[in-house]
Amino acid sequence: MDIYSSLVDIVGEDFVSNQEEELYIYSRDSGAQQPRKADYVVVPKTVEDVQQIVKLANKEKVPITPMGGGLTLSGLAVPINGGIVLDMKRMDRIIEVNEKSRYAVLEAGVTQGALHSHLEKNYSHLEHSMPDAPPMATIVGNVVIQGHGHLSVSCGINSQMVNGMEVVLPTGEVCKLGSCAVSPYWFSRDPLPDIMGLFIGWFGTTGIITKVSLQLFPKPKFRDLLTFASDDLDLLPDFIFDITQLNLMDNLFIISQEWPPWAQGILYVPIISAQDEEEFELKIKLHKKLLRKYEGKITLVEGKHAEKMRAARLPVPPVTLGVMAADAKQGGGFEYTGGIVPIEKVPEVSSRSVEIAHKYGQPYLLGYQLLTGGHSMMCGLAYCLNRADGEDVEKVRKALDETSKMILDVGGVLWKAEAPAQSLMMQRMDPNTVKLMKRVMKALDPNAIMNPGNWSD
C-alpha cells in the first residue's frame, strides 16, 4: 500500500491530503524563510492516530513535522526535508481543569484562545500565561518553543509551567512524564528525573507531545500598566535592575520603534496587578516612586499615548499592537530575531539592531520582554516584509541573518530560531554539547524522521 493510502487508513480520507493546494499552504508561513515543500498533510484526532503515523513514517523513512498554530514565523513547522506535516489542531480537547491544584490537562491542538475562553467561562478566577501571539497559537506549540506569556516576569516562561506531558516517541511508544507517570494526577514536574526537557526546545525532533498539564494562576481583580519614557539607552540595565528589585510586576515590555514617532525612544511598560485595591494602588505608587531616582531622565507618560499603550498592551489576549505593527508594510509578512540576552547587553543590542535595520532599508521595530523575574531579556528585533516583493523578502532574510549573528556576538542566544540560525548557534556551541544533542536525537529517533534539518550543524 502506498503512503497516501496508508495515511487514509489511519485518519480517514478527509484528513489527509497530498493535493497541491494543501501542500502549498503547509509549505510556508508568514515569515521570511524560503518555502519548503511538504508531501502530505495529515490531521490526526487521537494519540493512537499519531502512533500509527509515526510507525508508518519509520517503516517508510518519511519525515514528520508536527505543527500547532504554525505561527512561529521562523518556519519551525515547515518541513525542511519534505514528508508529512502533522497538523495537531484536531486534537483539541480540554480534558481536565483541576481548580484546587491549578492546572489544566490539554490535548496538543488546544489553542491559546480556546483555553482562555474556557477559563473565562468556567473558572473566571484562574488564568494561564497568554503569549503575545494570536490566539490561534497552540498551548503545546508555545511550550515546545519555550514561549513567554503575560506572566513571564512573575511566574516564568511557559515551558516552565508544564507539570506533565504525554509524548509519542519517534519510535511510536507513548510515554507519560511528570507526576502523571506515577499517579492519576498531573500536578507536578518534580521530584522526578526531568525527562520533559528532552521534548522542550527541540522543535519536534525528539518526539510529538500529545498532551500537557499547564499551570494556572490566580486571575487578579485589578490590573493596569504604566508607561515610562526615556531617551537614555545606557540607563536601561540599572533601571531594569531597580524595577525588578521591587519584585512587584507581572510583566515588563520595552518598546522602541520608528513608527509612531512617540515610540522612537525607549518605552518601559510594566504590567501590575493585585487581588486587593489597596495592594494594587501601593504597587502602582511604588513603581512611580522609582522615577524619583531617574528624575528628568525617565518620565511617566500620561494622556493619549498612555491610553494607546493601555489599549494595546493591557488586553489578555493582546489584540492590537503586534498585529498593527506587523501590517506596517502592508505586505502580509513578519519575522523577528528573538534574541535572549543578559540584561546588561540590551543597550548594545538596541543600538546595533537599529543600525542593521537601517542598513537594509527597514524601519526599526524593537519589542522586548523581561523573562523570569529579571534574569534575561527577550529582544524581539522585528521586520515587516512584503510577500509580494521578492527583493524585500530577501533583504529581510539578510537582515535577520545579520541580526542573529549580532545577538550571538554580544553573548545572547536565539529564541525559536529558524534552521540557519540554529546552525549558527550549533557552530558556536560547546562541541561536547553538540555531540550530546546528536546522541540524544539518534537514541530517540534512530531513523531521523522527526522534523529533520532542525538542530543540525
Next chain:
Amino acid sequence: MALKDYKDIIHRCFRCGYCKFTSDYSYLGFNCPVYNKVRLESYSPGGMMWLIYAALIKEELKPSKHLSEILYSCTMCRNCSQQCKFQFNEDIVNILKAAREEMVEKQLTPPMVGQFLTNVYDYGNPYREQKQNRDNWAENTEIKQYEKGDEFLYYVGCVGSYDTVSQKAARALGSVLLKSDLSFGILGNREICDGNEVDMLGEKGLFEFLKEENTQTFKELGVKKIVTLSPHSYNALKNNYSNEFEVFHYTQLLRDLIKSNKLDVSGGFKAKVTYHDPCFLGRYNNEYDAPREILTAIPGIELIEMERTKENSFCCGGGCGNFYTDILGSGQNSPSRVRVREAHDTGASILAVSCPVCLMMLEDALKAEGLENELAIKDISEIVNEALL
C-alpha cells in the same frame, strides 16, 4: 470589483487566524464553519486568501478543480470579516467573491455550482422547478397577487417558494400579514430568484440579468416597498439593487407592527426559545434586535441566548448556495448539526430562526441528531402566527 483590483490587498493576509474565532475565542469550536468542519488550513479564510493570491494573481499554482472546491466550500458567513483585526477585513469576502468570478470565467466551478447557476438561468430557481409552480405554496390561502397600489410586495424567494419545510414559513408570514391591515401581494409566477447566491457564487452576468428582470417587474407593478421572507433576498434587494425600493426584512416589519399595536400577539407562545441569527440579516445587515424584540414581546416566551450569538453567531452552513450544492457536506461536524447541538445545550425547546435557508438546514440537522423529541425548529413567522389573537 474584479480580482485584479484587489491585487495589492490579497497578500496582506498573515494567516494569523483571528478570523477563525468568535470575538471572545469561544471554546465551543472555531467560528469559521468551513475550517471548523474541514480542519485543513487551506480551507480557512487565510488559506483561501493565500491560495487565491498564489493561483489567480501570482500564478504559482494552476487554478484547479480542487481549488474551486475549496473556494466554493465557503458559505460567506462573514465571520472572518467581523473578526479580522486588519484594515482590509471588509475585503475578505469581496476578494473571495471576485475569485469565484474568475473560476466561473475559467469554467472551473464545481459541478453542483454549475448546476445551481444553470437552473437559476433556465428556471429562475436553483431547484429546476417549473416557474408556474412558484406560488403553489400559497394555494388554499387568501394571499393574493400584488396589485398596483398595494403598500407592500411580499417577496418570498426561491427557498420559501419551493422547499417544503420553508414553505411553512412562507405561509405563516402570509397569514400574519393578512391579519394585519397592510395591503400586500406576492409576485406569484412572475417572481424569479433575487440573485443573492448567484452573486456570491461569482456569476456576475446572471446576477445582473436577474436584477434587471426583477427591477423591471417591480417598476411595472409600481412597487415601492418590499418585505422579504429571506434575509438573503433582503441583502440582495437592499444592498445590491437600485435604491428605488424601500426594503424590509419581515422581522423589522412585524416588530414595528407589534410595537404600534397593529398586530396583537397577546395569545402568547409558552416556550423556552433560543434564537439563531442568520448571517445575511445579522453580520451582513447588522440587524440583531428586530427578531429578539418580536420574541420578547410575545407573552410566555423565555428567550435564552446560545453562547455564540449576534455578531458571533455560528453559520448554519447553508449560505451561498450550500443549501443546494452541499459542498461542505454532511456529518457530525457539519455546521447545521453543530448549531443544533449548541441550541439543544441551552435547554430551549424551540430554536427560532428568521430565514428559510436556516430553517431547512437546521430542520435536517435536527433529524440527523435525533433530537426531534427535544427541540423544534420554528421560523419567527410561525411563532408570531401562533401567538396572534
